[in-house]
Amino acid sequence: MESTLETPRTLADPTRRPLAIANWLLAVAGMVFLMVVVGGITRLTESGLSITEWKPITGAIPPLTHDQWQHAFDLYKATPEYREINGPAGMGLAQFKFIFFWEWVHRLIGRLIGLVFALPLLWFAWKRAIPQGYGWKLVALLILGGSQGALGWFMVQSGLVERTDVSHFRLSAHLLLALFIMAALIWTALDLRQLAKTGENRPSRLTRAGMFTAVILFIQLLLGAWVAGLNAGYVASDWPMMQGHLYPEGVDWSQGVLHAFTYDPYLLHFLHRWWAWVVVAALVIFARRVKPVDRRASKAIHNAFGTQILLGIATVMTGMNIVLAVLHQAVGALVVAAYTWGANVDGREKS
Structure with missing residues (x-):
């Protein structure tokens, strides 16, 4: 073969x-x-x-x-x-x-x-x-x-x-x-x-900067999938607060820390909201690294995560409007695509 x-x-x-x-x-x-x-x-x-x-x-x-x-x-x-x-x-x-x-x-x-x-x-x-x-x-x-x-x-x-x-x-x-x-x-x-x-x-080869950014993005994608699977997007419809609080009421720690971090809809929704800003910081830094090599890839990364943040907020504040929720998942995939473009460009220069 x-x-x-x-x-x-x-x-x-x-x-x-x-x-x-x-x-x-x-x-x-x-x-x-x-x-x-x-x-x-x-x-x-x-x-x-x-x-x-x-x-x-x-x-x-x-x-x-x-x-x-x-x-x-x-x-x-x-x-x-x-x-x-x-x-x-x-x-x-x-x-x-x-x-x-x-x-x-x-x-x-x-x-x-x-x-x-x-x-x-x-x-x-x-x-x-x-x-x-x-x-x-x-x-x-x-x-x-x-x-x-x-x-x-x-x-x-x-x-x-x-x-x-x-x-x-x-x-x-x-x-x-x-x-x-x-x-x-x-x-x-x-x-x-x-x-x-x-x-x-x-x-091209994945650089350390590319791998670091990928891990941060992976965590957010995983949290997003768990939020979806547990219908955790419905637990709060206000932003930036959750039910009027920065940290939501109702998180159940009674079955242990690991169970809370993998099953509790309030905690996972909270983590997905705020880890998003860690992703933004990582992608901004990574896009700036890519910009001198390929400005188009850098702009694609910025446009993708910027749109995604706005869609995420809008999805929450509309009580999980199905059109916005679908767009949120779609643009999430575009964030992955834009990151991949940038990582390939970055790795090409180092290969």
Whole structure:
């Protein structure tokens, strides 16, 4: 396999197409971004548990007849979410079709990403068009994509038996892996674009400053995923105070510090709010570091986190307005993309 993907060729060989491969990877990254956005809609509409089976191939076709819809609805009726929440609320087949739609679209985009990645990869490999050193990276991205699908089902399973929602730990893993895949696609594409531009095969490397900033951003993304999974965004709708206090009332420390830091919605909401300013400081410093090398990447970082802060405040103050909440998740992904661009530029200069 490796010899097929990475047969050494000269840079002048016209069959090697780093720019075409880079554009393809950026298109796939755009699809992953779309999937993150639709995933946010799926979560906010409480649609994630509507499909109770994992059928990677046949599941691409939704129910088409009334009997098929009724069968899918009957399977959903066996879940705790329906028995304890939606059933008593009077959910009928029409309402079920609405939540089924969003989960189905979310899974369909995942299937399309798999095809859009795998088929061109086979084509480029067959044409021996993949530059040396990139074959294993593309295969690794393919494996990560498949793992994301399995992780998504693992997440859904956590809400089908004893819980009325999915585990916020599994939700965070699912979201963070999606963002990592998107970032890896962008990073690899930028390396290939640089190869096409200069003819030098010198992949960028993550610097210490880039790693430090990534850790700070990762913590905020993790906190955001936990806030989403625990519906902690609803515990306060004022800002900068929470329920009229800087530090919220209601934090439960009775089960220990670790439990509070991983389960308490008041504390996690509070941490997510204020860690955001640590992220802002880190990104400002990092963007200034990147600016002399690529002003566009620096501006992208500033624009992304600035918009994200405003959206976060607006989302809270509107009581988790669904449009703003979806935009908040979408721009969060753009912050990751902008950071990745800047980190690649920074690492390119140091490689």
